[in-house]
Amino acid sequence: MxxxxxxxxxxxxxxxxxxxxxxxxxxxxxxxxxxxxxxxxxxxxxxxxxxxxxxxxxxxxxxxxxxxxxxxxxxxxxxxxxxxxxxxxxxxxxxxxxxxxxxxxxxxxxxxxxxxxxxxxxxxxxxxxxxxxxxxxxxxxxxxxxxxxxxxxxxxxxxxxxxxxxxxxxxxxxxxxxxxxxxxxxxxxxxxxxxxxxxxxxxxxxxxxxxxxxxxxxxxxxxxxxxxxxxxxxxxxxxxxxxxxxxxxxxxxxxxxxxxxLGGIAEMNARNDRKSQALYAAIDNSNGFFTSPVVPAYRSRMNVPFRIRGGDDALENKFLKEAEAQNMIQLKGHRSVGGIRASIYNAISEDNVTQLVAFMNKFLAANNA
Known part of the structure; x- marks a missing residue:
């Protein structure tokens, strides 16, 4: 398998x-x-x-x-x-x-x-x-x-x-x-x-x-x-x-x-709302450990870029390495902006996002000294 x-x-x-x-x-x-x-x-x-x-x-x-x-x-x-x-x-x-x-x-x-x-x-x-x-x-x-x-x-x-x-x-x-x-x-x-x-x-x-x-x-x-x-x-x-x-x-x-x-676009819309809300909540509830650069009204539901401690390269690289060890891949931000980016298109399930959020919370707890 x-x-x-x-x-x-x-x-x-x-x-x-x-x-x-x-x-x-x-x-x-x-x-x-x-x-x-x-x-x-x-x-x-x-x-x-x-x-x-x-x-x-x-x-x-x-x-x-x-x-x-x-x-x-x-x-x-x-x-x-x-x-x-x-x-x-x-x-x-x-x-x-x-x-x-x-x-x-x-x-x-x-x-x-x-x-x-x-x-x-x-x-x-x-x-x-x-x-x-x-x-x-x-x-x-x-x-x-x-x-x-x-x-x-x-x-x-x-x-x-x-x-x-x-x-x-x-x-x-x-x-x-x-x-x-x-x-x-x-x-x-x-x-x-x-x-x-x-x-x-x-x-x-x-x-x-x-x-x-x-x-x-x-x-x-x-x-x-x-x-x-x-x-x-x-x-x-x-x-x-x-x-x-x-x-x-x-x-x-x-x-x-x-x-x-699956139920067409209406069903996908509802799922994407829940997925993006869960991910942005993890960012916003981290007391600044994770930050989203985008004005909240215009935050993408598909592509979620974020930084760790305002752009700590060493910590972001650690995040990416540990995520990959957990079989979470392709989270590196675009080369022009850096940071982290999670793309959560239709094929990414709510459970997938739940697993990412759990990893983020665990990483926060271990590195927010």
């Missing part, structure tokens, strides 16, 4: 064991085809069937309206930083977009989009380069004529998560939901486009989920847009213009089926 570990990685992240077991059972013979999913032609009826089921399940789980297309694309979330701008910014001079930069990934998206047109910051970047909050919307400066407004719903590195949907007064809203999609209800109708790299809450790395309002497929693309980065072409071909990441899409489909069986 394989060693059981608690994988708190930010991505590629833990997958439900039920999903992995199902994939294992079908690895050599998918649906009586006699071959693996990895060997299926993307033009075969078997693969077309699993792709269409995955699309239907996304529509069911997120209650996606009929005037949206659901795509499975390659390139990861980072490719979307360019693809969004190339497709939605428009080709004529004077077009612009507004960006809400609240962390590492929205900053990267902003820097990439600037390569293709005029991109405005809705509010200034923090002078200390530390992202711990979302400025009040009353302070934002949005252009009513912008082609779109862009934000990242949950910043994986910094642990900042929006607790509201930005109001754009009709300007299409674009959102990177890579690290919190499927974790809470989403009113898709409020968005022009949603994208999510799979390797956090959807499936394995190699595929990106895109949900785009159909009218945005007709926005004139930047003339330099590569054929493979055109949303319209991919939508017209049901994500099958070229060979897609077939096995990754298959695993995503198994995750969708698993979430439906």
């Amino acid at each position: 394989s060693k059981q570990v608690l994988n708190f990685a930010a991505g590629p992240a833990a997958l439900p064991r039920e999903v992995l077991a199902k994939a294992q059972s079908e690895l050599l013979d998918y649906a009586g085809s006699g071959i693996s999913v990895m060997e299926l032609s993307h033009r075969s009826k078997e693969f077309e069937g699993l792709l269409n089921r995955a699309i239907a399940d996304v529509k069911t789980l997120l209650n996606v309206p009929d005037n949206y297309k659901i795509l499975f694309l390659q390139g990861g979330g980072s490719t979307q930083f360019a693809q969004v701008a190339l497709n939605l910014l428009g080709a004529k001079e004077g077009n612009s977009a507004d960006y809400l930069v609240t962390g590492t990934w929205s900053l990267k998206a902003y820097e990439e989009a600037k390569r293709y047109g005029t991109i405005n910051l809705a509010f200034p970047l923090p002078a200390n380069k530390k992202y711990v909050t979302v400025p009040p919307q009353s302070e934002w400066k949005l252009n009513p004529a912008a082609s779109y407004v862009y934000y990242c719903a949950n910043e994986t590195v910094d642990g900042v998560e929006f607790d509201f949907v930005p109001e754009t007064n009709g300007v299409p809203l674009v959102c990177d939901m890579s690290s919190n999609i499927l974790s809470r209800p989403v009113d898709v109708a409020k968005y022009g486009l949603i994208f999510a790299g799979a390797q956090k809450n959807v499936g394995p790395s190699g595929v990106t989920l895109v949900i785009i309002r159909s009218d945005l497929l007709d926005v004139k693309q930047h003339p330099a847009t590569p054929i493979m980065l055109g949303y319209k072409l991919m939508a017209e071909n049901n994500s099958l213009y070229n060979t897609p990441p077939t096995f990754a899409i298959y695993i995503c489909g198994l995750v969708f089926e698993h979430l439906k069986a």
Whole structure:
């Protein structure tokens, strides 16, 4: 039997064991085809069937309206930083977009989009380069004529998560939901486009989920847009213009089926509330031994960064070493911010979080001299 570990990685992240077991059972013979999913032609009826089921399940789980297309694309979330701008910014001079930069990934998206047109910051970047909050919307400066407004719903590195949907007064809203999609209800109708790299809450790395309002497929693309980065072409071909990441899409489909069986997004939302509340309580009740840098109203429910004694490197390294000895892995903070980070996506159970909290309390008792 394989060693059981608690994988708190930010991505590629833990997958439900039920999903992995199902994939294992079908690895050599998918649906009586006699071959693996990895060997299926993307033009075969078997693969077309699993792709269409995955699309239907996304529509069911997120209650996606009929005037949206659901795509499975390659390139990861980072490719979307360019693809969004190339497709939605428009080709004529004077077009612009507004960006809400609240962390590492929205900053990267902003820097990439600037390569293709005029991109405005809705509010200034923090002078200390530390992202711990979302400025009040009353302070934002949005252009009513912008082609779109862009934000990242949950910043994986910094642990900042929006607790509201930005109001754009009709300007299409674009959102990177890579690290919190499927974790809470989403009113898709409020968005022009949603994208999510799979390797956090959807499936394995190699595929990106895109949900785009159909009218945005007709926005004139930047003339330099590569054929493979055109949303319209991919939508017209049901994500099958070229060979897609077939096995990754298959695993995503198994995750969708698993979430439906558990009770859907409402159930995951309730679980994620309890998990994050328990973990933040352990931090807040430690009398400053553990500290969260993020303003409480915008603390992520998916990625929980924290420090020990304000950033005691020796003690944090001790914490990581002892945690790994207890089979709790991937707790080291992102290299750009340091510290500890526990990513508690859907596949992390409430019992897993309970075990982490127990370890934290034990470490506190032994090291709070």
